[in-house]
Amino acid sequence: MREFGYDRATDVAGAIALLGADPHAHYLGGGTNLVDLMKLGVEAPTRLVDVSRLPLAGIEVLPDGGLRIGSTASNSDIAAHPDVRRRFPAVAQAVLAGASGQLRNVATAGGNLLQRTRCPYFTDVTKPCNKRVPGTGCPARDGEHHNHAILGASVQCIATHPSDFAVGLVALDARVTVQESDGPREIPLEEFYRPVGSTPERETVLGPGALITGIVLPGLPIAARSRYRKVRERASYAFAIGSIAAALHVTDGTVTEVRIALGAVASRPWRARAAERVLLGAPVGADAFADAADAELAAAQPLRDNAYKVPLMRNLIVTMLSELAEAPGR
Amino acid sequence: MTTMPASVPTAVGEALTRIEGRLKVTGQARYAAEFPAPGLAYGWIVPARIARGRVRAIDIDAALALPGVLAVLHHGNAPRLTDAGDATLLVLQDDAVPHWGWPVALVVATTSEQARAAAERIHVTYDEEPHDVVFSAEHAGTYIPDHVNPAQETSTVLGDVDAALAAADVVVDATYSTPNEHNSPMEPHSATARWADGRLEVIDSNQGAFAVRQSLATLFSLDPSAVHVRSEHVGGGFGAKGTARPHVVLAAMAATVLQRPVRVTLTRQQMFSLVGYRTPTVQRVRVGADASGRLTALDHLAYSQTSRVLEFTEQTAIYARVMYAAGALRTDHRVVALDVPTPRWMRAPGEAPGSFAVESALDELAEQCGIDPVELRARNEPDVEPATGRPFSSRNLRTCFTEGARRFGWAGRDARPGVRRDGRWLLGTGTAAATYPARVTPSTATATAEADGLFTIRITASDIGTGARTALTQIAADALRVPLERVRVLIGDSDFGQAQLAGGSLGTGSWGFAITEACRALRTELDGGATVPPDGLTARADTAERVQALPALSRHSYGAQFAEVAVDLSSGEVRVRRMVGIFAVGRVVNPLTARSQLVGGMTMGLSMALHEEAILDPVFGDVVNHDLAGYHVATNADVPPIEVDWVDDADDVIPTGTKGLGEIGIVGAAAAIANAVWHATGARHRDLPIRPDRVLFS
Numbered sequence A: 001m002r003e004f005g006y007d008r009a010t011d012v013a014g015a016i017a018l019l020g021a022d023p024h025a026h027y028l029g030g031g032t033n034l035v036d037l038m039k040l041g042v043e044a045p046t047r048l049v050d051v052s053r054l055p056l057a058g059i060e061v062l063p064d065g066g067l068r069i070g071s072t073a074s075n076s077d078i079a080a081h082p083d084v085r086r087r088f089p090a091v092a093q094a095v096l097a098g099a100s101g102q103l104r105n106v107a108t109a110g111g112n113l114l115q116r117t118r119c120p121y122f123t124d125v126t127k128p129c130n131k132r133v134p135g136t137g138c139p140a141r142d143g144e145h146h147n148h149a150i151l152g153a154s155v156q157c158i159a160t161h162p163s164d165f166a167v168g169l170v171a172l173d174a175r176v177t178v179q180e181s182d183g184p185r186e187i188p189l190e191e192f193y194r195p196v197g198s199t200p201e202r203e204t205v206l207g208p209g210a211l212i213t214g215i216v217l218p219g220l221p222i223a224a225r226s227r228y229r230k231v232r233e234r235a236s237y238a239f240a241i242g243s244i245a246a247a248l249h250v251t252d253g254t255v256t257e258v259r260i261a262l263g264a265v266a267s268r269p270w271r272a273r274a275a276e277r278v279l280l281g282a283p284v285g286a287d288a289f290a291d292a293a294d295a296e297l298a299a300a301q302p303l304r305d306n307a308y309k310v311p312l313m314r315n316l317i318v319t320m321l322s323e324l325a326e327a328p329g330r
Numbered sequence B: 001m002t003t004m005p006a007s008v009p010t011a012v013g014e015a016l017t018r019i020e021g022r023l024k025v026t027g028q029a030r031y032a033a034e035f036p037a038p039g040l041a042y043g044w045i046v047p048a049r050i051a052r053g054r055v056r057a058i059d060i061d062a063a064l065a066l067p068g069v070l071a072v073l074h075h076g077n078a079p080r081l082t083d084a085g086d087a088t089l090l091v092l093q094d095d096a097v098p099h100w101g102w103p104v105a106l107v108v109a110t111t112s113e114q115a116r117a118a119a120e121r122i123h124v125t126y127d128e129e130p131h132d133v134v135f136s137a138e139h140a141g142t143y144i145p146d147h148v149n150p151a152q153e154t155s156t157v158l159g160d161v162d163a164a165l166a167a168a169d170v171v172v173d174a175t176y177s178t179p180n181e182h183n184s185p186m187e188p189h190s191a192t193a194r195w196a197d198g199r200l201e202v203i204d205s206n207q208g209a210f211a212v213r214q215s216l217a218t219l220f221s222l223d224p225s226a227v228h229v230r231s232e233h234v235g236g237g238f239g240a241k242g243t244a245r246p247h248v249v250l251a252a253m254a255a256t257v258l259q260r261p262v263r264v265t266l267t268r269q270q271m272f273s274l275v276g277y278r279t280p281t282v283q284r285v286r287v288g289a290d291a292s293g294r295l296t297a298l299d300h301l302a303y304s305q306t307s308r309v310l311e312f313t314e315q316t317a318i319y320a321r322v323m324y325a326a327g328a329l330r331t332d333h334r335v336v337a338l339d340v341p342t343p344r345w346m347r348a349p350g351e352a353p354g355s356f357a358v359e360s361a362l363d364e365l366a367e368q369c370g371i372d373p374v375e376l377r378a379r380n381e382p383d384v385e386p387a388t389g390r391p392f393s394s395r396n397l398r399t400c401f402t403e404g405a406r407r408f409g410w411a412g413r414d415a416r417p418g419v420r421r422d423g424r425w426l427l428g429t430g431t432a433a434a435t436y437p438a439r440v441t442p443s444t445a446t447a448t449a450e451a452d453g454l455f456t457i458r459i460t461a462s463d464i465g466t467g468a469r470t471a472l473t474q475i476a477a478d479a480l481r482v483p484l485e486r487v488r489v490l491i492g493d494s495d496f497g498q499a500q501l502a503g504g505s506l507g508t509g510s511w512g513f514a515i516t517e518a519c520r521a522l523r524t525e526l527d528g529g530a531t532v533p534p535d536g537l538t539a540r541a542d543t544a545e546r547v548q549a550l551p552a553l554s555r556h557s558y559g560a561q562f563a564e565v566a567v568d569l570s571s572g573e574v575r576v577r578r579m580v581g582i583f584a585v586g587r588v589v590n591p592l593t594a595r596s597q598l599v600g601g602m603t604m605g606l607s608m609a610l611h612e613e614a615i616l617d618p619v620f621g622d623v624v625n626h627d628l629a630g631y632h633v634a635t636n637a638d639v640p641p642i643e644v645d646w647v648d649d650a651d652d653v654i655p656t657g658t659k660g661l662g663e664i665g666i667v668g669a670a671a672a673i674a675n676a677v678w679h680a681t682g683a684r685h686r687d688l689p690i691r692p693d694r695v696l697f698s
């Protein structure tokens, strides 16, 4: 039997101290991902430091009209919060599109950002996998990869980040607040996940023992008209095969502000900067939307069985922007 | 109007909730893995990590040194077994590895956690051989099997199909495929075995305790009376528990070696390689017709896979043998043996995949002839069973279509594809027929009049969640002519004698037959003035002779399936908006549980149409998505309102008048949905499931 220690932290400093410098210790949020991975033998922590009862569950409005979401706020509370729904609808919709009611009740904001990929080779310890055991190879490349990355992947790993929540957040310039042993730090979510490169096992820029304390959504008027759409292989309880979070502002027929992020296409929630660049200042309309989609997807490197994601994402970008352009109150 | 005399009870036909329902929802009904046993030990399977080869060595020392570990069984030390006609049960007998996941050892420990931890410490080295796991119709190893499941003719030929096709006004020639699908019942397989008073006592999750007893007796060279198998409550099977599976053999082995109770429970992942699944199929269907849509030729050739352990050939092409009047009719099968787990029965084996191909091809024919799909089927109603010429005992397919079309609002349907829209969704409707054989097999039962005025029925039936126990109680009450409350039906115990297993939609008819006979005999004795002694008065029935004497009729259930779908071409998403299924299934014993079976079957058909697909990795030979997060079955949100009903279908060939309805709901459902997707979009989907990527590229 794999035995492990369990401690429940009551404050942030205590949590960090409990984790100490033990590289085999893990924070435990709702446990909906970590405990599954422990059962599968993918994770074998020596110690769990339960942070789910830390006083970090609050969701508060900031002076600039933004929001601070505490890292232990449950996914359900985030999705139901009136200020999230009103000011950042794409975030609320993204959370609601994930997992199931029961899972969202216990899953935390911090745990959601740090959930691991659903690549079936990663979760099966009888198979090689560079992300799980560096240097063993990537069987997904020639094997089952219909829901793997088309953007930003590497020869070493083509896994996607599965979170819906993170896609909504990255579109709206969210920042992650972190407590490390040498003090607090704030990291734009767009820079939070490392490029895959040759080290797919290192997923974030967090230092050892870093605790996520919260997420800050800056006050962004355009966010109030943001939307999220998720495409999946069944109507609920499935990860995205493609998703999009976007917001659009048009003045006198010209795009003056735009935010687009894509999900299920890369190792991280993918901010579609190339598409945004094409759109800014462009005359609003189907042509511009298609150009933007093409600009973003020009870098796509589809494989044998995930090539459908290119037309899928193109269609999602175009239809989402068209809907936003037609929506009242833009 | 006639009034029933008060003395004639009519429990049959009443919509009763499950007799054991309260026990189940309060957690008091015990499933196989939940029975306490003093001194219970737990077995954990060590599965093979190659797809083909031999075990060179097994290092068990590290495992044996761990706390709680009692034994490690492997081919070098396990008890020898006698072949019981199913080589998938001959585990730990030699060093051969026929597929990924095959058990190469069993660790037994005092807790399940200890056993699992020890299993992970067992080091197996293999002599690996190149494996062959990829199924295709073009595979060089494809051959003509001697028979198809269970013992049906591989091919049937009537007339000259090729000549008829050459002369036909309209021809459809299309190839369809269905993927590897897994039964995935909610309750994983579990067995607990122990020796007591010279008998092997087994509690197992299965669909037929008697068949499991017979297998265990042969495997372990025991007198059948020395084996006792119980399976009182079973959490689903869909065929995956039809006969004994390796877990029960391993439990019995370990209990024999250790002389203490041992439980072996499969993990969800292990179920993907050890208990059967539906083979992938490739099916070529050729249909010839005259301009008015009358079939002149129907040719159905089905390919499937089997393992190298046991030949199992899905009877995919039998569907056409009963369905339509075609001048020339040919049905045939090919199979290829691969280094894969053995495919077995999954709800409506044969008819489920076969109907997808034939009923899709008929829709293509309707399109080409410009004839309404419902009308097309009506024009091809046969007078006798096409392949055999046997008369039908009853055939109410037309009535199903008439009623289904009325309820669905089919009349006036615009046949043009791709012209209805609701926002981003294209809408379409589709239909398909369904059939499933209504067979009956010999069974035994006893009926006992107890001294306290109650009646006890004993039969080795199995209730895998269908409501069988309740239906049998209704049948018994009527046959005894007593109120339902006075009847108790005991099932799932091999000591009650030979009986049909819960499969092939054979249960209610076969069990009900034996129960009716036993009850009538008892009633006659009681009516003749017999007195009930203190330990009860028992009548026994064995329907072997009566079943043998049944007339050689074509006896089938029928159904008409209708579906409306919405398709988003920009995302590839398909959603079913509503389904209507109208069935002719003989007498309905319990409308409540019958409806659940039919709705469940149609739901599984929806799941087959849109979601279910096990993906085999060609490098490892393992199912990659081997859990219910990766193997998608329809969720509640996928399942629309499903309207189910049945038409009058009097058919009293057997006493219960039932035809069986556990399987027919899945038949034709996927075709109705695929046909609706064509109607919505104009694109034919001949490969299941209809995934978003397939819709996007169609």
Ligand SMILES: Cc1cc2nc3c(=O)[nH]c(=O)nc-3n(C[C@H](O)[C@H](O)[C@H](O)COP(=O)(O)OP(=O)(O)OC[C@H]3O[C@@H](n4cnc5c(N)ncnc54)[C@H](O)[C@@H]3O)c2cc1C
Binding pocket: A026, A027, A028, A029, A030, A031, A032, A033, A034, A035, A036, A051, A071, A072, A075, A097, A098, A099, A100, A103, A106, A107, A108, A109, A110, A111, A112, A113, A114, A115, A162, A163, A164, A165, A210, A211, A212, A213, A237, A238, A239, A240, B629
């Ligand atoms: C069946 C199923 C379906 C799902 N479907 C979806 C879906 O459709 N979309 C989707 O987005 N998600 C889905 N999920 C994933 C789900 O959203 C995540 O499991 C959940 O958000 C993780 O949160 P948690 O609090 O349970 O994390 P845990 O499992 O507790 O932790 C996850 C990781 O985060 C670390 N961690 C937790 N909190 C902190 C912290 N404060 N600071 C630093 N590290 C921390 C842990 O050490 C661990 O490594 C699904 C999950 C399941 C089981």
Ligand code: SF4
Binding pocket: A117, A119, A120, A121, A122, A128, A129, A130, A131, A132, A137, A138, A139, A140, A141, A148, A156, A157, A158, A159, A200
């Ligand atoms: S894609 Fe990444 S996670 Fe998946 S097998 Fe390859 S290396 Fe492992």
